Amino acid sequence: MRKHTVSILAAGLSLSAAFSLTACSSKAKSTEAKAAEIPSASVTTVTRGTITHTLNLAGQFQPYQVVDVHAKVSGYIKHIYVDIGDKVRQGQVLAILEVPELDAQYQGTVAEVAHSQDEITRAQHEVSRAEAEHAALHADYQRLKQAAAAQPGLIAQQELDDAQSKDLASEARVDAAKAALAAAKQQSAVAAANHERVSDLVAYTKVTAPLNGVIIWRYADTGALIQAGTSSDVQSLPIVKLSQSDLLRLRLPVPEDAVQFIHEGALVNVRVDAVNRTLVGKVVRFTRNVSLATRTMETEIDVENKDLSLSPGMYANATLELERRENVLTVPLQAVIKNGNQNSVLVVNRQNRVESRNVQLGLQGSLLAEVKSGLSEGDRVITGGQSKYQIGEEVQPQFQPEPTMDTNAEQGDGGQ
Template structure:
């Protein structure tokens, strides 16, 4: 060891100095043995240093090899960009997968993932309702397959109306923490575009439209039929607002209007109508 070499070297120097100070005091054989041991231990220390340097170099090479293997091993793992469930596998174990590094190469994905705890509903919104759509708007989503109505939220819309369909693509996120819904199910969405209180409304089926005109068939106090133009406002799923042309309490025909003529006398059968779209939905259930 290095400590041993230091002790042997110090002993040789001491003997050498004593022999120089008092010739004949130290036997030449003893001095030669001390020098030999000093040189031998020095050679051993140098050899140990060389062996240590070689080992360190080998360790560095091994570390580089290990890092290279780790890098190569990383290429054997496919990491998903999201937490989900594999719903389709396009490749089997041992299959050769073509790299999809170029858009010119048509390659299949390895697997198809589904993030089922949050579903996205794509909804075409008619152009006359586009102005009411805003990010964060709440939407009632009805899924008949599971007999549930959930609340979704508008997260994205294109701001562009399709020329062919006159609709704007809108995306709605629906939470599905209990995983009761499955991707691909059909849903009906009801958007609360505009709300008014204390307005005159009639059932949608009471309003006839022709070349931009809106009309209703009114039954007066003498049970005579009168065709009357009206101005309509916002429309819900079952009711439509009447802004002008009709007074509260007047009776309207809600079906088969083409069977009646102006001035004709009828025997009306009164039917209760819902006072709101919500009442209509409850009545249907």
């Protein structure tokens, strides 16, 4: 009897243990099934970053200035010291003209200046003589006048009148001598001005460079007759063409829709493939006028070229920075749901449930968009397959990294 009781208890315990194991196993399978039913979602965290909008344009280098160097006077080229490709400095002599008649004219002005100086000296002496004569005659008249006043009748009236007349005549001669001196000085000034004019013309027989640059063309050789560049009735021939190439202009055709972003000082990256160089420049001027034919605005960047490694006519690819937003909230563009003018994103909240948020976007790059409102830093947004999720649905977040910098590089077509 006792053995039978023990057997029954053992069987009951075994059956109870079996039921417990079966219950635990069913519960684990139920949990696993429930976890398997929760969908996963690729999410990224809203962070701060930098978005840049750039415009790529092709441009062509042009010299800062191009000057046809003419002669100021007509003459034959006696010497020419430069040729195509020569680098010259401002004030450097490029050519010397031979003008024989100008030399004779110069000598004539030298003689005129000397003669005018002699006339001034002669007139000064004449003034001195006239003043001395007037002083003597005036003194005689005063003495006679005083004697006649002291003893009336002592001096005849005729004699007194003659003395007075001589005094007045000598005074008039003094005035005439002074006028002659003034005229001589004026004539001397005219002679000096004429001499200076001819001296300048003689100096113009040396043709000099008006600026630092490179000779890009030579029009005349030794012995050629060159007409003065100031003559309006003749087609004067330049001696050389001079290009200022130590500073170049890079002209870019900016499309109409980017004109609003152009301002002086805007940074420009310039890539010149011909010399394998990348330069950094700034916008220095623009026309403020959109061409009706191309719908573009000419914009210029000055590029230093002290070593003359760049040549006018070379092409360059320039990248203009139109807009830049730094340290702003960003969200991947693939996370944005567009519905007309309204933008929204799906956010995974702290309970891992899906919410919909309307957002206001700012500058957009190629991967990121600036978030002006609707999201906070650290929010988790779904970055793909948004149509698969329901609002309020629980999801398993699968984090994906987000870039912190993005550039929207727009290619300009030059208005074509």
